[in-house]
Amino acid sequence: MANRFGLVLRRPVLSAVTVLAVAGGAFAHEGATGIVKERMDAMERIATAMKRVGAMMNGKTDYEAGEVVRAAETIHRHGGENLTRLFPKDSLQRPTRARPDIWRDWQKFKSLADQVALYSDVLKDAAENGPVGSRQGMQSGVQPDKQSGGGQMMGQEPTDDPEQLRQMPARASFMRLARTCKACHTAFRTRK
Ligand code: HEC
Numbered sequence: 001m002a003n004r005f006g007l008v009l010r011r012p013v014l015s016a017v018t019v020l021a022v023a024g025g026a027f028a029h030e031g032a033t034g035i036v037k038e039r040m041d042a043m044e045r046i047a048t049a050m051k052r053v054g055a056m057m058n059g060k061t062d063y064e065a066g067e068v069v070r071a072a073e074t075i076h077r078h079g080g081e082n083l084t085r086l087f088p089k090d091s092l093q094r095p096t097r098a099r100p101d102i103w104r105d106w107q108k109f110k111s112l113a114d115q116v117a118l119y120s121d122v123l124k125d126a127a128e129n130g131p132v133g134s135r136q137g138m139q140s141g142v143q144p145d146k147q148s149g150g151g152q153m154m155g156q157e158p159t160d161d162p163e164q165l166r167q168m169p170a171r172a173s174f175m176r177l178a179r180t181c182k183a184c185h186t187a188f189r190t191r192k
Contacts, residue, residue: 029095036096039086042078046116049074050178053123057131057171065127068170072124075177079117084110097190105187112184118162119180123173125166132169 029040049071055061056068089103102109158175159165165173 032093032095034093035086035088035091036093036098039083039098042083042086046075046078046181050181053170053174054178057174063131065130065170068127069124072120072127075120076117076124079120080114083113083116097192099188099190102188109184109188112180112187115180116177119165119173119177122162122165123170123177126168126170126173129167129169131171 029037032040052061053068053071056063087098087102087109090100092098092100158172158179159168160176165176
């Protein structure tokens with residue numbers, strides 16, 4: 001009796017889970033398969049990590065250096081060759097938004113993928129500096145006008161120098177990393 005009862009109860013739960021999983025997948029990737037799905041999944045993972053750090057930078061969630069380190073590590077794992085290997089020549093199967101220019105300007109594409117690896121590593125180191133101006137940043141001799149890490153917001157060109165960024169508030173390397181995402185999408189991803 002109990003067994004039969006259990007089965008009856010379990011079935012609707014299972015199908016609800018299945019429906020959710022399928023709906024979620026379809027919503028995100030609309031039927032992508034193979035390498036295209038693999039890279040969309042990878043991009044989603046780094047986007048989730050970026051959002052987590054972004055929420056801390058905006059003060060929407062409490063800043064936790066350990067969380068920033070973990071997010072930076074996730075992003076790092078998807079940078080460099082782990083990113084470029086997801087783009088074998090002419091892999092333009094639907095519903096991809098990748099542009100053929102990727103393989104016409106492979107050096108630029110590769111260099112942006114390398115920047116993901118570089119600046120996520122920098123962000124990991126900068127995590128301990130806190131989101132905005134901190135004692136550590138002061139002691140390292142970084143000029144006060146760089147303390148906000150938002151040079152951009154103060155009408156300054158933000159720095160690209162990894163060593164300088166490692167000493168600066170985490171916000172600076174986060175912004176630099178976000179700029180890398182944007183640069184690659186602008187050059188190599190079709191608009192919706
Ligand atoms: C070297 C180039 C490059 C870099 C750097 C890059 N992306 Fe992408 N990204 C792409 C391309 C190309 C696509 C489209 C892939 C496709 O549709 O096949 C994409 C797609 C995406 C998508 C959509 C995935 C989906 O489900 O369709 C998200 C989200 C994303 N990227 C987030 C990021 C974030 C966040 C970063 C920075 C940490 C980043 N990307 C860095 C090239 C890049």
